[in-house]
Amino acid sequence: MGEQLKIACGVFGAINFEKQPIFPFIYWGLRAQNHRGHQSHGFLTYDDGKFHIHRSLDLIPKIKTSAIQEWFGRLPGHVGIGNVRYTTSGKCDEKSLIKGTQPVTASKNGFKLAVSFNGNVVNTFQLKKEICKEFPSFSYECDSELICHKLLIELMKNKNLTSAVKTCMQEIEGAFSVAGITKDGKLFAFRDPCGIRPLCAGHSEDRTTYAFSSETVGLDINSFQRDFEIEPGELVTVSKDGFNKEKLLNGSRAFCAFEYAYFARPDSRFDEKYVYEVREEFGRNLVRENHDIVKNADIIISLPETGDDAAMGVHEESSLRWERASRRHRYVTERAFILLNKERYATIDRKINILASKVNGKRVIVTEDSIVRGDTTKVVIEKLRRMGTKKVYLFVTFPRIIGPCFYGIDMATYGQLIGSKHTAEEIAEIIGADAVCYQSIENLVKATGFTRDQLCLACVTGRYPTPLAQKIADEMKKRFLEGYEETGRLYEIEEAVQNI
Numbered sequence: 115m116g117e118q119l120k121i122a123c124g125v126f127g128a129i130n131f132e133k134q135p136i137f138p139f140i141y142w143g144l145r146a147q148n149h150r151g152h153q154s155h156g157f158l159t160y161d162d163g164k165f166h167i168h169r170s171l172d173l174i175p176k177i178k179t180s181a182i183q184e185w186f187g188r189l190p191g192h193v194g195i196g197n198v199r200y201t202t203s204g205k206c207d208e209k210s211l212i213k214g215t216q217p218v219t220a221s222k223n224g225f226k227l228a229v230s231f232n233g234n235v236v237n238t239f240q241l242k243k244e245i246c247k248e249f250p251s252f253s254y255e256c257d258s259e260l261i262c263h264k265l266l267i268e269l270m271k272n273k274n275l276t277s278a279v280k281t282c283m284q285e286i287e288g289a290f291s292v293a294g295i296t297k298d299g300k301l302f303a304f305r306d307p308c309g310i311r312p313l314c315a316g317h318s319e320d321r322t323t324y325a326f327s328s329e330t331v332g333l334d335i336n337s338f339q340r341d342f343e344i345e346p347g348e349l350v351t352v353s354k355d356g357f358n359k360e361k362l363l364n365g366s367r368a369f370c371a372f373e374y375a376y377f378a379r380p381d382s383r384f385d386e387k388y389v390y391e392v393r394e395e396f397g398r399n400l401v402r403e404n405h406d407i408v409k410n411a412d413i414i415i416s417l418p419e420t421g422d423d424a425a426m427g428v429h430e431e432s433s434l435r436w437e438r439a440s441r442r443h444r445y446v447t448e449r450a451f452i453l454l455n456k457e458r459y460a461t462i463d464r465k466i467n468i469l470a471s472k473v474n475g476k477r478v479i480v481t482e483d484s485i486v487r488g489d490t491t492k493v494v495i496e497k498l499r500r501m502g503t504k505k506v507y508l509f510v511t512f513p514r515i516i517g518p519c520f521y522g523i524d525m526a527t528y529g530q531l532i533g534s535k536h537t538a539e540e541i542a543e544i545i546g547a548d549a550v551c552y553q554s555i556e557n558l559v560k561a562t563g564f565t566r567d568q569l570c571l572a573c574v575t576g577r578y579p580t581p582l583a584q585k586i587a588d589e590m591k592k593r594f595l596e597g598y599e600e601t602g603r604l605y606e607i608e609e610a611v612q613n614i
């Protein structure tokens with residue numbers, strides 16, 4: 115369950131070469147990925163030289179059969195892209211959210227472009243300055259605007275798509291997985307040189323439709339076959355004959371390890387492994403690393419829903435009974451972080467129900483994906499205590515988070531992270547657990563199938579895969595330790611970035 119952290123976005127793009135309407139594929143590809151962002155959503159199709167756009171706040175709505183023709187009319191064409199978004203950059207008021215909804219477009223002097231993006235740009239000020247020279251009224255609402263305008267500027271220099279994208283990869287720092295459409299209706303996709311956020315490609319059985327998706331579930335829901343993950347620093351275009359891949363930059367891969375612990379759907383695959391299998395292994399690792407605690411425990415419960423997958427691994431490795439004694443109220447979806455403190459507490463308390471007779475008098479292992487602020491976990495532990503639980507051992511699959519993320523997860527400051535100032539023992543005391551056991555970084559890495567240098571682990575190690583992010587993190591940490599109040603994302607404060 116984590117703490118209702120949000121990822122930046124989910125991306126989907128598709129093209130059909132038999133001129134079939136593309137909208138249904140985009141719609142379903144994004145419905146399957148609504149967990150990646152539910153503040154806003156958008157669809158964009160290309161037809162006869164024109165972009166057609168629908169953008170709105172909140173979750174993607176259900177569409178009544180009677181309304182389908184109207185949607186087809188609003189979004190015609192055989193090529194399209196779409197996006198689900200949660201903001202990790204820009205402003206968060208309603209007006210800004212609407213403005214920042216993706217996909218975005220840019221146009222000038224007969225050039226035009228549409229993009230849908232997942233990630234976060236770190237060198238925003240440098241890019242904004244450059245873009246404002248060409249587009250004096252440029253108003254920055256989200257990072258996708260930066261990517262779209264930067265790419266358009268490079269195309270306007272009469273570069274072809276390949277060299278324009280290559281310049282973007284060289285000059286934009288951060289995480290960016292992008293799907294886009296050119297002014298001629300060509301679909302393309304590319305990924306930053308570290309490949310921090312996911313992006314995969316697939317096709318329909320009859321090979322008339324080709325698609326890009328943040329997660330494989332976006333392909334599965336359309337009954338598409340997954341072909342490959344787009345490589346870090348790779349541009350992929352599509353023609354009737356299939357995909358064309360161009361490796362433009364050789365960066366070192368740094369795929370976000372947190373995707374495995376929390377964000378991605380368990381039925382998505384990165385490379386060949388289902389996220390669910392990796393999470394099960396996380397659970398087994400926690401048992402191997404904590405034999406003494408396991409010996410003294412009676413049952414396992416999980417914090418729904420991302421703790422469920424690891425609980426299966428804990429159960430298999432320990433042979434302890436996994437009681438499905440914690441349940442989530444499916445339709446209580448208020449986001450705790452927007453509410454007042456008192457209300458926030460009650461909201462967390464309302465979200466999870468526990469079967470008292472299953473935990474009363476028991477020594478319980480609770481599986482959890484991560485601890486960020488610690489407040490959600492604290493509320494659940496208090497609830498368990500009220501129900502007579504004798505011991506609470508927290509097994510946490512993601513190692514202790516000690517630093518912020520600049521690559522698309524809303525962990526922006528040191529101050530909000532309980533792990534940035536407290537050890538596991540201190541955290542146990544604060545949240546009322548008998549022990550907090552984090553999975554080791556080494557075992558997490560092994561379970562993913564990647565090597566340590568192929569993953570981004572910056573928020574648990576303090577080592578960032580890109581240079582400006584490292585400088586910002588170091589400066590933020592210095593200020594934090596000196597007692598400065600953190601007012602938000604430092605990389606969004608111009609004066610702070612200029613002085614780094």
Ligand code: SF4
Nearest residue numbers: 370372519570572573
């Ligand atoms: S800093 Fe953490 S959450 Fe952010 S990309 Fe790296 S591993 Fe993922």
